[in-house]
Amino acid sequence: MDALIILSIIAFWFCIVLFLKHFWSFLQEKRTVLHHVSEVTATDPFEKKIKKRNKRAAVFHRITTYADDFSDLGQRINFFSENHDVEEWLRKSGNPLKLTVERFQGLKIFLFLVGAFAGALALVIGFPFAQYILAFGPLLGYFLPIILVRREAKKRQERLRADLPDFLDTVSTSVQAGVSLDQALKEVIRHFDGPIREEFSRFNQEIELGVPRERAYRELLRRNDNQEFQSLIKALLQGMNLGVPIATTFKIQAEDMRQIREEQVKELAAKASPKVTLVTTFLIAPVSILMIAGLMIMNMLMGENSIFNMF
Structure with missing residues (x-):
């Protein structure tokens, strides 16, 4: 009877594992099919x-x-x-x-x-x-x-800051090819995801509804406090008022943002060095010294040359 109970428990857990395996395979195949359907039907x-x-x-x-x-x-x-x-x-x-x-x-x-x-x-x-x-x-x-x-x-x-340089380069290339700014924004944002797409989609919708361009730019400034994004929108406002080419503005802004990001990485690396030194000084070094001292004391008390063997 005990053997029958044990065999029943083993069979039960074997069925559970088998079910989980097939269920996981089903989920993987479902995800693959949905991805294929999305590509075929051009679903965004x-x-x-x-x-x-x-x-x-x-x-x-x-x-x-x-x-x-x-x-x-x-x-x-x-x-x-x-x-x-x-x-x-x-x-x-x-x-x-x-x-x-x-x-x-x-x-x-x-x-x-x-x-x-x-x-x-x-x-x-x-x-x-x-x-x-x-x-x-x-x-x-x-x-x-x-x-x-x-x-x-x-x-x-932060996501807006990370996507902005690539977005600006793509828009700059499109504008240099002769595409208008509004059309370039509509086409480029389709290849991006996240907040940068949300913001410029809303910007395009406002322009289509008849909102003045300057006011739409002001709304972008109001909705985001990212320093790089603020610099971009202010440069666009200034370029619109002074007649500076948009493609040049986008290209310069992208280069400046990448340079700023590089400087920020260097700054973070410089700030990390003292922290590593503090950890090494106050944690790793004392523990290492205590381990070495402990081994020396144990060798003095319990080793072949123990001080007790001298007497």
């Missing part, structure tokens, strides 16, 4: 990503419906989250979850209460470290939206 992956993000925003909207009830309270309790700061963070992060300032302010209060409830529940159940959960849970719930939105804004600006 960026549009699929936007649709997926919009669905995620809709789900998040339904989950956080109750946060709207705390929006007034959240706007009064605005420690480290003034309304104008929140608006700027959402704008610079691209606002992927379609949050409004009011909902954001209500969300942090809602999560504060959720953290307090979770801490109280853990304390009643007798969960380990429940007192710490009760103390820090509400604070985590309050500051979590602030931290996430600010991190997303910083991450988006």
Whole structure:
């Protein structure tokens, strides 16, 4: 009977492993087929990503419906989250979850209460470290939206900085070939992904809707605080007013950005050297000295030439 039970358990786990193997193969084949269909039908992956993000925003909207009830309270309790700061963070992060300032302010209060409830529940159940959960849970719930939105804004600006030189080179080449700036932007952004495509797609849409070009440039400046991007848009504004060729502006900006990036890498490398020296001095060197001293003491006490053998 025991052998039958053992064989049944082995067969069960063998079936589980076999199922996982075939399921993984199915997922790989499905991904390959979807990629092939996307290439054949010329589906834009960026549009699929936007649709997926919009669905995620809709789900998040339904989950956080109750946060709207705390929006007034959240706007009064605005420690480290003034309304104008929140608006700027959402704008610079691209606002992927379609949050409004009011909902954001209500969300942090809602999560504060959720953290307090979770801490109280853990304390009643007798969960380990429940007192710490009760103390820090509400604070985590309050500051979590602030931290996430600010991190997303910083991450988006970094991606914008990384893609900008290649984007400028491509647009400069297109403009030098005789293509107009608006048409070059429309064609080039199709080959890019992320914030740089979002920003210039919105810029093109504003131009098509009749927004003055200078105002559209000002909106780009308002939505992004990246230093290189700001320099580019200001140069375009100045070139538009003074009649400087756009292709020349783009080429010069791309070269300057690559030079700035190279200088930043050198600066980071120079700053890393003292940190490595500190780690070596205060961690590695003392440990090495202690190991050598320990071996010497053990040899003196327990080795062939031990001091106890002298007596």
